[in-house]
Amino acid sequence: MNELTALREAGPEAPALSPAARSAARAALLAEVAGPAPARRRRPSRRTTLRLGAAGLAVAAAWTAAVVIAAPDGPGTPASSVTLVDFTMPTFPLSFDPVPDGLRPAFGGGSDGATIAAYDDPAGQDGFTVYVGDDEPDQRPDDAAENDVSATEEVTVDGTDAELVRYSRDWCVGDAPGEDCSRRSYTWLTWQRSDDQWVTIDAYGRYAGRDRLLQIAGSLVDRPQPATLDVGLAPAGWSVRAFKAGRVLTLVNDAYEQQEVTVHIPLPEDVIPADQVRSSIMGPIGPQLDVTVHGRPAQLVLVDTGYLDQRGWYLQAQFTDGTTFVLQVPDAFTQDQVLEFAEQVTHRP
Amino acid sequence: MSGLRVHSAARRPPDPTPDPVRLQALPSALPTDTELITRSVTDPGQFTALFDRHASTVHRYLGRRVGDLADDLLSETFLIAFRRRAAYRPEHVEVRPWLLGIATHVVHGHQRAERRRYRVLAKAAGQPEEHGADPADAADRLDAQALRGPLAVALAALKPRDRDALLLLAWGDLSYEEIATVLDVPVGTVRSRLHRARRQTRTALGDASPLDVSEETR
Numbered sequence: 001m002n003e004l005t006a007l008r009e010a011g012p013e014a015p016a017l018s019p020a021a022r023s024a025a026r027a028a029l030l031a032e033v034a035g036p037a038p039a040r041r042r043r044p045s046r047r048t049t050l051r052l053g054a055a056g057l058a059v060a061a062a063w064t065a066a067v068v069i070a071a072p073d074g075p076g077t078p079a080s081s082v083t084l085v086d087f088t089m090p091t092f093p094l095s096f097d098p099v100p101d102g103l104r105p106a107f108g109g110g111s112d113g114a115t116i117a118a119y120d121d122p123a124g125q126d127g128f129t130v131y132v133g134d135d136e137p138d139q140r141p142d143d144a145a146e147n148d149v150s151a152t153e154e155v156t157v158d159g160t161d162a163e164l165v166r167y168s169r170d171w172c173v174g175d176a177p178g179e180d181c182s183r184r185s186y187t188w189l190t191w192q193r194s195d196d197q198w199v200t201i202d203a204y205g206r207y208a209g210r211d212r213l214l215q216i217a218g219s220l221v222d223r224p225q226p227a228t229l230d231v232g233l234a235p236a237g238w239s240v241r242a243f244k245a246g247r248v249l250t251l252v253n254d255a256y257e258q259q260e261v262t263v264h265i266p267l268p269e270d271v272i273p274a275d276q277v278r279s280s281i282m283g284p285i286g287p288q289l290d291v292t293v294h295g296r297p298a299q300l301v302l303v304d305t306g307y308l309d310q311r312g313w314y315l316q317a318q319f320t321d322g323t324t325f326v327l328q329v330p331d332a333f334t335q336d337q338v339l340e341f342a343e344q345v346t347h348r349p
Numbered sequence: 350m351s352g353l354r355v356h357s358a359a360r361r362p363p364d365p366t367p368d369p370v371r372l373q374a375l376p377s378a379l380p381t382d383t384e385l386i387t388r389s390v391t392d393p394g395q396f397t398a399l400f401d402r403h404a405s406t407v408h409r410y411l412g413r414r415v416g417d418l419a420d421d422l423l424s425e426t427f428l429i430a431f432r433r434r435a436a437y438r439p440e441h442v443e444v445r446p447w448l449l450g451i452a453t454h455v456v457h458g459h460q461r462a463e464r465r466r467y468r469v470l471a472k473a474a475g476q477p478e479e480h481g482a483d484p485a486d487a488a489d490r491l492d493a494q495a496l497r498g499p500l501a502v503a504l505a506a507l508k509p510r511d512r513d514a515l516l517l518l519a520w521g522d523l524s525y526e527e528i529a530t531v532l533d534v535p536v537g538t539v540r541s542r543l544h545r546a547r548r549q550t551r552t553a554l555g556d557a558s559p560l561d562v563s564e565e566t567r
Contacts (some may be wrong), residue, residue, distance in 0.1 A: 004551040008521040010496035011472050011504070014412025014419060017405055025424035029400055032428055033393045111460075112508055134508065134545065135538045196545060254461050 078256045079332045087234035090114050091224035106246030126205030141167040157217045162191030232344030262328045273326045293317035293342045313338045382444035416466045426452045442530040449521040450531025467505035474498030503553030515546035
């Protein structure tokens with residue numbers, strides 16, 4: 001018996017399709033076939049509208065993002081309490097030796113681990129992003145109509161065949177999509193570095209030169225790097241949903257996917273003055289509590305998240321270097337647990 | 350669908366509740382799946398015949414992955430398929446694998462529920478089963494029972510993309526080419542995903558079964 005036979009003969013069985021379930025699914029299809037019902041747009045409740053009106057934009061965006069991620073019809077029930085346990089963040093599997101120009105990476109990834117490392121200079125003029133995956137990349141520069149491919153070349157990296165593509169695309173820095181764009185040249189390099197590891201580097205600026213990029217690619221070594229934004233604790237039974245650009249980390253309750261913890265590092269211009277936290281966030285239902293995290297003053301507010309009747313804690317705190325971070329957790333955390341969790345949040349920019 | 354062919358014992362038995370297609374009366378006069386889906390672009394009601402033909406197959410695939418949640422996802426799968434019917438290209442893939450591909454994408458929104466189910470099944474597999482008195486298939490039953498827990502553990506541990514490819518092969522009976530089409534990846538990617546998924550599954554099964562990897566070649 002091989003593993004396919006095993007899966008077919010001893011794998012999980014399906015529950016029977018009941019006549020009622022079949023009829024319900026067929027009825028839903030027939031309703032769709034009959035034509036769309038009059039459009040129903042969900043309107044925010046008056047309460048939500050008022051809250052949005054009073055909210056600071058950055059904070060609103062953060063909560064909105066948290067709301068949009070989860071579908072409201074998932075199974076399970078929300079946790080009413082949590083147990084904090086030691087937690088190890090996924091690492092990025094590769095490092096550069098030497099590190100090009102001392103650049104510091106920002107990592108991104110999901111439940112499968114860190115798969116993206118962005119190395120950008122502070123001015124955003126030169127840099128490159130490294131992608132690591134199990135498979136050959138699904139998307140190539142010539143798959144996107146907006147990219148102009150100027151050249152492709154077969155090269156080698158550490159003796160392995162690789163593909164190099166030069167192309168240009170828009171680089172936009174405006175607040176809205178397509179705003180404040182300029183054309184920027186990139187060089188894209190991909191190769192199978194080992195049996196289950198494909199690496200792709202997308203470089204711009206002075207790293208986009210062929211020889212420079214190949215030199216960078218050749219300096220990759222198997223040395224895991226810790227995440228930029230790290231939490232030393234997590235609720236038992238929760239896992240990483242996503243982390244982005246070294247600034248945002250989301251944990252999710254595996255038993256109820258609508259329940260999340262989000263840690264993010266706001267841009268300096270989005271930091272709320274300490275005395276205005278309660279008045280700048282959505283749905284405060286408790287007073288602003290002055291607390292201490294990492295030996296520095298921090299602000300804690302109990303809020304109504306406006307989503308599935310969930311309440312949560314909003315904490316604005318600082319690392320020892322003065323960088324502000326924001327923690328949003330469900331009220332399944334006690335106030336003490338919020339602070340215990342926050343004390344273990346670290347950032348290595 | 351070429352290629353995917355294991356020995357006959359590996360084929361799953363017919364669905365216990367076959368779809369009530371009205372094929373027996375005038376089989377030669379019935380439209381094919383492709384004809385139905387093509388006609389449904391201008392005559393949407395034709396699409397319901399595809400539900401009648403394939404609902405049990407799609408539900409069984411979903412049910413093996415997500416358990417009772419399959420009832421809801423069956424509906425979601427056919428609603429999505431109906432809305433995308435104009436984009437269906439018969440020269441790329443047949444209707445059944447196309448539907449199973451949509452079902453696979455629908456399962457993506459419930460990956461945690463799927464993993465949770467496998468973990469629960471793995472725990473349950475450690476409990477003794479109650480059986481009837483018929484000893485005829487006792488040996489087979491014991492073999493299967495020994496595999497259930499390790500299989501569930503293995504499925505929970507696979508990366509979602511690898512699991513998709515493996516289960517479309519094992520439970521959906523799709524060929525490599527069909528899997529590539531419905532997942533929209535190169536067939537080489539399917540091969541590497543299946544290679545990895547099968548290797549990990551084999552490893553997880555360990556001593557639970559004397560696996561014969563030469564039994565199937567592609």
